[in-house]
Amino acid sequence: MITTTPTEDHRLARIPTGVPGLDDVLKGGFFEGAVYIIRGTPGAGKTILANQICFDHARNGGRALFVTLLAENHARMLQHLEQMSFYDAAFIPKQIYYVSAFRVLEENGLKGLMDLLRREMRAHEATILVLDGLIAVEETSTSDREFRKFIHELQAHAAAADCCTLLLTNGRRGEYHPEHTMVDGLITLEDVPYGKRRQRELEVRKFRGSSSLRGRHPFRITDDGLVVYPRPESRFLRNDATGTQQRLSTGIRQLDTMLNGGLIAGTITVVIGASGAGKTTLGSYFLGEASKAEPALHYGFYESPRQLIANAAVLGVNLEKKIQAGHLRIVWRPPVERILDSLGNEIIDEARAHKVKRLFIDGWGGFMASAESPDRVPSFFAAVANELRSLGVATMCAIETPNLVGPEVQIPVQGISAITENMILLRFTEYQARLYRVISILKARGGSFDPTLREFHISERGVELADSFESAERLLSGTGVRAPRIARKPPPARASRKSKSRRRG
Amino acid sequence: MQTVLIVDDEFGVAEVLQSILEDEGYRVVTAINGKQGLARLSEVHPDLVMLDFMMPIMDGTKMLAAMRADPSFADIPVVMMSSLDEASVRESSTQYTVFMRKPFRAAQVVQLVAKLLAR
Numbered sequence: 001m002i003t004t005t006p007t008e009d010h011r012l013a014r015i016p017t018g019v020p021g022l023d024d025v026l027k028g029g030f031f032e033g034a035v036y037i038i039r040g041t042p043g044a045g046k047t048i049l050a051n052q053i054c055f056d057h058a059r060n061g062g063r064a065l066f067v068t069l070l071a072e073n074h075a076r077m078l079q080h081l082e083q084m085s086f087y088d089a090a091f092i093p094k095q096i097y098y099v100s101a102f103r104v105l106e107e108n109g110l111k112g113l114m115d116l117l118r119r120e121m122r123a124h125e126a127t128i129l130v131l132d133g134l135i136a137v138e139e140t141s142t143s144d145r146e147f148r149k150f151i152h153e154l155q156a157h158a159a160a161a162d163c164c165t166l167l168l169t170n171g172r173r174g175e176y177h178p179e180h181t182m183v184d185g186l187i188t189l190e191d192v193p194y195g196k197r198r199q200r201e202l203e204v205r206k207f208r209g210s211s212s213l214r215g216r217h218p219f220r221i222t223d224d225g226l227v228v229y230p231r232p233e234s235r236f237l238r239n240d241a242t243g244t245q246q247r248l249s250t251g252i253r254q255l256d257t258m259l260n261g262g263l264i265a266g267t268i269t270v271v272i273g274a275s276g277a278g279k280t281t282l283g284s285y286f287l288g289e290a291s292k293a294e295p296a297l298h299y300g301f302y303e304s305p306r307q308l309i310a311n312a313a314v315l316g317v318n319l320e321k322k323i324q325a326g327h328l329r330i331v332w333r334p335p336v337e338r339i340l341d342s343l344g345n346e347i348i349d350e351a352r353a354h355k356v357k358r359l360f361i362d363g364w365g366g367f368m369a370s371a372e373s374p375d376r377v378p379s380f381f382a383a384v385a386n387e388l389r390s391l392g393v394a395t396m397c398a399i400e401t402p403n404l405v406g407p408e409v410q411i412p413v414q415g416i417s418a419i420t421e422n423m424i425l426l427r428f429t430e431y432q433a434r435l436y437r438v439i440s441i442l443k444a445r446g447g448s449f450d451p452t453l454r455e456f457h458i459s460e461r462g463v464e465l466a467d468s469f470e471s472a473e474r475l476l477s478g479t480g481v482r483a484p485r486i487a488r489k490p491p492p493a494r495a496s497r498k499s500k501s502r503r504r505g
Numbered sequence: 506m507q508t509v510l511i512v513d514d515e516f517g518v519a520e521v522l523q524s525i526l527e528d529e530g531y532r533v534v535t536a537i538n539g540k541q542g543l544a545r546l547s548e549v550h551p552d553l554v555m556l557d558f559m560m561p562i563m564d565g566t567k568m569l570a571a572m573r574a575d576p577s578f579a580d581i582p583v584v585m586m587s588s589l590d591e592a593s594v595r596e597s598s599t600q601y602t603v604f605m606r607k608p609f610r611a612a613q614v615v616q617l618v619a620k621l622l623a624r
Contacts, residue, residue, distance in 0.1 A: 075588040075607030099561040102516035103537045
């Protein structure tokens with residue numbers, strides 16, 4: 001009987017791409033000795049991507065061979081690459097070698113090209129081979145069969161040399177490409193129109209040997225090369241809520257009481273209200289409780305950090321001190337044209353990097369403005385929320401309602417209740433030619449909560465919540481004889497804080 | 506008529522150089538790698554070689570070393586061409602006469618070749 005003992009690990013080794021986000025999409029990178037097609041229209045970013053991978057590979061001690069079959073000459077290409085931060089001339093020619101095989105293909109056909117690739121792979125001990133211009137091989141082939149034979153032979157050489165091979169092509173044939181069935185992976189790069197804007201998107205259509213993140217992942221071409229933003233809906237699939245019952249103060253004593261002790265760690269709270277109703281104020285109070293044990297993050301689209309700090313200071317909340325102590329970070333992303341996926345990934349990366357326990361997102365509208373389609377935002381938010389729960393982050397997100405005053409509350413998000421544990425509603429109500437604010441809790445995880453409506457006030461004294469529902473009842477029913485007043489005793493939350501003026505919500 | 510041998514693997518580069526130099530009245534011969542370049546060298550005995558640094562099969566450094574080792578070609582002036590800067594090229598070879606960085610301009614080429622061939 002013959003027995004064999006495994007003496008080595010036969011699992012395929014990975015070659016990280018070094019492209020931010022792409023290794024997450026590929027769950028670790030390409031496989032050694034495998035052949036991949038990278039397909040995209042001219043200008044899609046194929047050549048930059050391949051060079052970026054080569055330079056990262058060289059930086060990690062690998063060797064790359066870049067073979068072009070197209071018209072763009074190396075001098076021009078390198079001139080363009082010099083603008084990119086990943087470019088380092090020190091790697092050329094010892095670790096990255098550029099050759100043109102156009103003439104060889106013209107003069108000696110596919111056999112001549114194969115000989116060149118095989119010899120150069122060996123001569124330069126390449127562990128990555130890039131063939132830029134697969135379309136030229138296709139055009140030179142007299143039949144699909146001959147083209148497939150070339151790919152097959154190249155695969156055999158790449159596997160024998162443990163050389164990961166990237167074939168770049170425009171893919172003129174539409175969807176049918178016989179070579180796609182043969183290679184180990186297919187990645188497409190596209191520039192997709194959404195109304196008047198366009199978004200670059202990367203998709204892994206095939207990836208042998210491993211799963212990958214499904215769907216179209218947006219990417220940007222920056223001065224640092226490509227940056228891929230994995231789709232949160234495919235990246236954040238776990239829902240490992242910690243199950244803790246630890247409560248975090250909202251920063252407002254009466255609201256904590258209504259919530260039976262505060263917000264539970266790892267839950268998602270939406271604060272719904274019209275413009276100026278006090279959503280950002282609530283968020284500032286929540287962040288004002290940041291501490292070493294509960295690091296906080298403000299992720300906002302509207303107010304600059306300076307404005308935010310100044311507005312909070314007026315209410316007596318010293319965010320600057322929290323920032324200086326390293327307990328609070330403010331990330332401001334003005335609502336210009338952005339990629340929704342980049343926002344979701346950034347929030348999670350920030351939460352992980354800084355072990356955030358309190359997060360205020362201001363607000364939902366920033367996601368809506370960045371989304372290629374508004375329908376996508378709820379599922380996007382659900383994915384991000386899942387990951388935040390798993391990280392144990394108590395998250396508060398502001399959602400603006402369209403109607404300023406009135407009995408009807410329009411929540412501009414379908415199905416928000418299903419993806420959040422807590423919902424707080426801020427409303428304006430009119431009474432005797434004045435506007436008053438009313439707060440109520442629609443939903444809260446962790447059992448009982450006070451469902452009554454409470455009048456609240458944002459004033460020089462900060463936020464003051466009525467200790468009972470009576471004033472709110474009078475306001476909403478319109479039956480009050482006198483102007484409703486908030487009970488001044490017991491003192492409101494943060495009564496010691498001195499403030500100067502009102503502020504918007 | 507003076508002869509210039511251009512050795513470059515990239516499509517377009519040799520063609521452009523050839524047309525520029527032929528317009529100036531030179532005879533131009535081309536090769537697409539160092540191995541082919543050495544063969545042409547024996548055939549045409551050029552007055553000047555314009556040599557690409559990175560090429561398949563045999564690169565510019567190796568071809569230049571072979572040239573300098575052969576007394577028949579040791580004194581032929583060589584213009585080393587590369588997309589890299591000269592410092593990167595000098596790490597591999599210093600046996601060339603002049604370095605010319607790609608991409609280049611026609612006037613620059615004409616001036617350089619005329620100077621090297623003392624026209």
